[in-house]
Amino acid sequence: MKNFTLRGITGAAFVAAIIAALTLHPFLFLGLFAVVVGAAQWEFYGLTERIGLQPDDAAPAPRTADRVWGITGGLYLFTATFLYASARASAVVYAPYLAFLIGGLVSGLYHRGGNPIHRWAVGLLAQAYAAGTFATLNFIVFNPADTTLPRTFHSHYALLLFVLIWLNDTGAYFVGSAIGRRKLFPRISPGKSWEGFLGGLAIVACAALLLAPLFPELAWYHRVALSLIIVGVGTWGDLVESLIKRTAGAKDSGTLLPGHGGILDRFDSVMLATPAALLYLEVFVRGS
Numbered sequence: 001m002k003n004f005t006l007r008g009i010t011g012a013a014f015v016a017a018i019i020a021a022l023t024l025h026p027f028l029f030l031g032l033f034a035v036v037v038g039a040a041q042w043e044f045y046g047l048t049e050r051i052g053l054q055p056d057d058a059a060p061a062p063r064t065a066d067r068v069w070g071i072t073g074g075l076y077l078f079t080a081t082f083l084y085a086s087a088r089a090s091a092v093v094y095a096p097y098l099a100f101l102i103g104g105l106v107s108g109l110y111h112r113g114g115n116p117i118h119r120w121a122v123g124l125l126a127q128a129y130a131a132g133t134f135a136t137l138n139f140i141v142f143n144p145a146d147t148t149l150p151r152t153f154h155s156h157y158a159l160l161l162f163v164l165i166w167l168n169d170t171g172a173y174f175v176g177s178a179i180g181r182r183k184l185f186p187r188i189s190p191g192k193s194w195e196g197f198l199g200g201l202a203i204v205a206c207a208a209l210l211l212a213p214l215f216p217e218l219a220w221y222h223r224v225a226l227s228l229i230i231v232g233v234g235t236w237g238d239l240v241e242s243l244i245k246r247t248a249g250a251k252d253s254g255t256l257l258p259g260h261g262g263i264l265d266r267f268d269s270v271m272l273a274t275p276a277a278l279l280y281l282e283v284f285v286r287g288s
Helices: 003-024 026-051 063-085 093-108 116-135 156-179 196-209 221-249 263-285
Strands: 183-184 191-194
Touching: 003 026, 003 156, 026 063, 026 196, 026 221, 026 263, 063 093, 063 116, 093 116, 116 221, 116 263, 156 191, 156 196, 156 263, 183 196, 191 196, 191 221, 196 221, 221 263
Parallel strands: none
Antiparallel strands: 183 191
């Protein structure tokens, strides 16, 4: 009971923080998700260290420095994308990040110990998986076609994304717990079932239709299509993170959120669903 109460309090605070960041002010959004990106990268590096893929597996001492350096790059990527997407800066804002990536590759020439392929792989994957996926969220809250300078902060699509993911997680859990029999992906996540997946999908599709008054500019078929993409790709995101944890022999990615695990545990679905939803919005909604 105590754990359930703690989980409820943490979950409520988590949801409130996300909603506040998406509705109150763009710089609150920037600040909160910068923390999320930094924590996600920190957890990712921690998991890779458990499976012997340290940024520098020959010298234990520099690991923290390499981790902080990688997190700095990820934070810059997210911030630079925020500035570019909001039309506060031109594409030149990415120049330091490109230098960061080139420097990371070149630095491998000067590390005499360890496996340079491991070092590069971990560093670049941390940028793509734990920072780049979050960076695409900036192009959902800022419309590239908006001609205002800086661009208007429109968070309603991002809010829809999070609400549908939360409903899917909740629906899949309860339906799967009640009637789940057929395993969805037993090799990676034995607790997930096809019944839970389809139950979550049905709940999300219905919610997308019922939310019509909040999104009058978005046709019903776009909302249904987005719900299918979010549930499908979001489930893959959950499984990807589960595979990382299973490979590392970890139950949770971290302990930052009491009762819920770490940041990667709470954002795994969001991380893959966000770029997929952005692609759909750009091609079929904003580009139409």
